[in-house]
Amino acid sequence: MKAFVINKYGKKEKMQLSDAAKPTIKDTEILVEIHATALNLLDSKIKNGEFKLLLPYKTPLVLGHDLAGVIVETGRKVTKFKAGDEVYARPADFRIGTFAEFIAFDQADAALKPKNISMEEAASIPLVGLTVWQAFFEKAHLKKGQKVFIQAGSGGVGTFAIQLAKHLGLEVATTTSSKNHELVQSLGADVIIDYKTQHFENILKDYDYVLNSQDKKTLLKSITILKSGGQLVSISGPPTPLSAKELGLSWVMKFVFGMISSKVRKKAKQQHVDYSFLFMKANGAQLEEITKLIEAGIIKPIVDKVYPFEHAQQALEYVESGRAKGKVVLKIK
Structure with a gap:
């Protein structure tokens, strides 16, 4: 073949x-x-x-x-x-x-x-469907009417996540470029932020949930928009010591994951936010x-x-x- x-x-x-x-x-x-x-x-x-x-x-x-x-x-x-x-x-x-x-x-x-x-x-x-499904139903405790921030709304994960979130009765904020505004709006996004000209961390406040798919800098900013008790699930890392345990990895990997996620976990703890990494199955x-x-x-x-x-x-x-x-x-x- x-x-x-x-x-x-x-x-x-x-x-x-x-x-x-x-x-x-x-x-x-x-x-x-x-x-x-x-x-x-x-x-x-x-x-x-x-x-x-x-x-x-x-x-x-x-x-x-x-x-x-x-x-x-x-x-x-x-x-x-x-x-x-x-x-x-x-x-x-x-x-x-x-x-x-x-x-x-x-x-x-x-x-x-x-x-x-x-x-x-x-x-x-x-892949994107299972990623979002597990992020919403296995990692999160979402309730109708809650506010969720889905990054990169016009991407593969984003387009699926917006549709599922609206089906669940959630209020959705997302980021995209101006050329994709109509697409994410047609999928149901309530708040649309042009990431090229706007800073989401200055616009969003007291959100219940973030689905992070971007870099570590964006992740750290995302923690600040969550209310106390909010949840952030990242599909792009960094993995945590719990991730190593869930994946059945060695204590060495648990230590490595602990080191690379320490800054994120510390900031999440300071904000009283739950941070977790999703490795889709x-x-x-x-x-x-x-x-x-x-x-x-x-x-x-x-x-x-x-x-x-x-x-x-x-x-x-x-x-x-x-x-x-x-x-x-x-x-x-």
Whole structure:
């Protein structure tokens, strides 16, 4: 099969289209012919080596965390699916590799594709959808009417998060550029801040929750807009000692995470704010819940561009530019 491979870590490393062995399946796994996949900044960060402590992948490595496609083979203990089913998924860590024509992974990570959207739209959902779902339902204690700040509202995570937040009855503030004002407004954002000309920390006050997806400087500013008892969940770091415990890492990593998150945790404590880091996990059951929202028209995929498979490197560079509105997708089949 054809797959895009990185042969070593590095910011200058480019993905190469190569021939790779078609995967074989285990008893509880499914083999999927991939029709579409999406690109994420996580792929870039893994390629650059930024996640080697958390995800020590060996090279050569096929990147890619999202897929929509058709099952072509099932393991003998697979009970959820059959050959011919259209599915979408975010395979578990160390089973990634969706920048390829086929992939094998556990049935627990997949869900039937929503019937009312295309393969390309379905491929745009799993990683960002599960990230927001877990940030809202596992890490937070959100109540109708509360005020939430969702950074980068026109991005992949932001566009999904705004829609889910409005469905939950929350008041949403977000940041974006002026050219994307109409997009985030159409998704339901109540307060829209132009990050190029305005400072959100001077405008927002007494918020209940922040979903942080930006750098550490933005994170520290975000802590100051929360009320006492508020929550900040970061999907971009820094991880905490509790993160190391949740991931089953060694005491050494617990110490390292403690050091790199000490400034953030100290500021959060001073503000009487709860800070936590979310490392999203694959979860087919949660994807099934997201499917219900998509089929009900509550969540709509936002896709910026669809590239042909052969242009995967160009597509990743576009994601890295930060200009994408919603998700960037590769059409494989």
